Amino acid sequence: MTEKEISVYIHIPYCPAKCLYCDFLSFPLCSAPAVPAAYIKALTREIFLWGRKLESLDIRVSTLYIGGGTPTALSASELSEVLAACRRYLPLAEPEWTVEVNPGTLTPEKIEEMVKAGVNRASIGVQDLNEERLVLLGRQHNPAQAEEAFLVCRDAFPAVSVDVMAALPGQEPADLQETLAAVCGWGARHISVYGLAVAEGTPLFKLVKEDRVALPDEEAQLEMFTLTREYLLPRNYEHYEIASYTKGQHCRHNLTYWKNLPYAGIGLGAHSYWQKMRLANTRQMEVYLQSLAEDRLPVAECHNVSRREEMEDTIILGLRLRDGVSLSDFAGRFKRDLREVFAAEIKRLLELQLLECRDGFLRLTDKGLPLANTVFAEFISC
Ligand code: SF4
Numbered sequence: 465m466t467e468k469e470i471s472v473y474i475h476i477p478y479c480p481a482k483c484l485y486c487d488f489l490s491f492p493l494c495s496a497p498a499v500p501a502a503y504i505k506a507l508t509r510e511i512f513l514w515g516r517k518l519e520s521l522d523i524r525v526s527t528l529y530i531g532g533g534t535p536t537a538l539s540a541s542e543l544s545e546v547l548a549a550c551r552r553y554l555p556l557a558e559p560e561w562t563v564e565v566n567p568g569t570l571t572p573e574k575i576e577e578m579v580k581a582g583v584n585r586a587s588i589g590v591q592d593l594n595e596e597r598l599v600l601l602g603r604q605h606n607p608a609q610a611e612e613a614f615l616v617c618r619d620a621f622p623a624v625s626v627d628v629m630a631a632l633p634g635q636e637p638a639d640l641q642e643t644l645a646a647v648c649g650w651g652a653r654h655i656s657v658y659g660l661a662v663a664e665g666t667p668l669f670k671l672v673k674e675d676r677v678a679l680p681d682e683e684a685q686l687e688m689f690t691l692t693r694e695y696l697l698p699r700n701y702e703h704y705e706i707a708s709y710t711k712g713q714h715c716r717h718n719l720t721y722w723k724n725l726p727y728a729g730i731g732l733g734a735h736s737y738w739q740k741m742r743l744a745n746t747r748q749m750e751v752y753l754q755s756l757a758e759d760r761l762p763v764a765e766c767h768n769v770s771r772r773e774e775m776e777d778t779i780i781l782g783l784r785l786r787d788g789v790s791l792s793d794f795a796g797r798f799k800r801d802l803r804e805v806f807a808a809e810i811k812r813l814l815e816l817q818l819l820e821c822r823d824g825f826l827r828l829t830d831k832g833l834p835l836a837n838t839v840f841a842e843f844i845s846c
Pocket residue numbers: 478479481482483485486487488490532533534566589
């Protein structure tokens with residue numbers, strides 16, 4: 465990515481219903497604070513404002529990601545409006561263009577709209593292929609719909625990614641392996657495996673607290689992490705980021721985040737990293753609609769990123785990649801050697817064999833991989 469390129473994320477805060485573990489900013493369609501038509505009107509305005517700003521600076525959009533929520537929870541015509549606004553107002557440079565898709569929400573019309581607009585990647589929330597667990601999690605699809613969604617997307621788009629969840633209630637390592645075997649069997653060329661994080665305030669948090677639902681213990685979680693690698697690596701998937709595996713379909717959009725490069729977040733609660741600032745849009749629907757009705761960007765928080773923070777972010781995000789952080793890229797960006805900037809931290813982590821420095825990269829070792837959060841914490845200054 466050059467200085468004249470940016471990634472854009474667009475947030476669609478609607479879902480057919482709320483999953484029990486979800487703490488994302490999304491509303492069930494039946495009880496959302498604004499109907500999609502009102503939201504899309506404001507969103508289109510925000511897309512326009514960002515597009516004008518990017519064009520004035522001669523910056524092109526190299527990756528575009530429409531996520532949520534569930535973008536495909538919108539009707540075909542609503543989805544088409546969002547896609548059309550992107551095409552009309554954003555300076556697109558033949559971007560990698562992803563839309564998040566949830567099984568059970570796809571129709572031939574929606575697929576057609578996406579293909580017509582230029583969407584070239586689908587990211588499908590499969591999560592699990594055990595029917596009972598899907599119900600327990602409050603997911604709105606069954607295993608057959610997940611497979612069907614994959615097959616339809618595989619025929620429609622050049623790239624398809626599948627999200628799978630680990631450390632789910634009642635899930636054994638063998639269950640996870642079954643899910644992985646199935647999605648490999650479908651021919652998935654990009655698989656992300658995320659461990660469930662039970663966020664406070666969610667219905668699942670309450671169930672776990674009341675001992676009505678049990679989660680796998682730490683040992684089983686570690687076993688699932690190891691099993692994922694041991695299952696996918698011999699099947700020719702490259703483990704290129706802590707949670708991501710691929711056969712030649714690296715997600716360029718996510719690489720922007722992991723390389724700590726600029727992105728614009730458009731939509732309710734969306735975050736941007738732009739001109740050395742971290743910006744957060746309002747999470748209040750009414751404020752969002754009102755700001756855009758007055759032609760103002762709905763930014764609620766703005767934080768100037770210091771040079772030190774930028775260096776910390778660059779190393780923490782970069783260590784998520786299996787390649788790690790390039791010493792020469794870091795030196796080019798900051799005119800400093802990262803081994804000097806973080807000398808004490810790196811020395812400690814090298815001694816613990818959680819990091820290694822080889823071939824011009826600083827990276828997590830196999831031992832450090834499952835302990836990544838502990839490693840990252842070392843680089844955050846108080
Ligand atoms: S589909 Fe995703 S965003 Fe929607 S409720 Fe479920 S977890 Fe949340």
